[in-house]
Amino acid sequence: MNGQNRKNVKPGxxxxxxxxxxxxTGKLTEGIVKDILTNSPTHPHGIKVRLENGIVGRIQEIIL
Known part of the structure; x- marks a missing residue:
């Protein structure tokens, strides 16, 4: 699942x-969502989030 739709993103x-x-480089970092930082319902580069370890980035993939 991609991370371009805010409705797919939930803390945890x-x-x-x-x-x-x-x-x-496209290097990806794995983590658990703590806060959703993007307010718009979609974003072409991915929804911006803060992970539980404090890292801020744009979601490339949601791991089910």
């Missing part, structure tokens, strides 16, 4: 995000 789900500094 496991996701793969790309951090701002990793956008060029």
């Amino acid at each position: 789900i496991k996701v793969l995000v790309v951090k701002k500094e990793d956008q060029r």
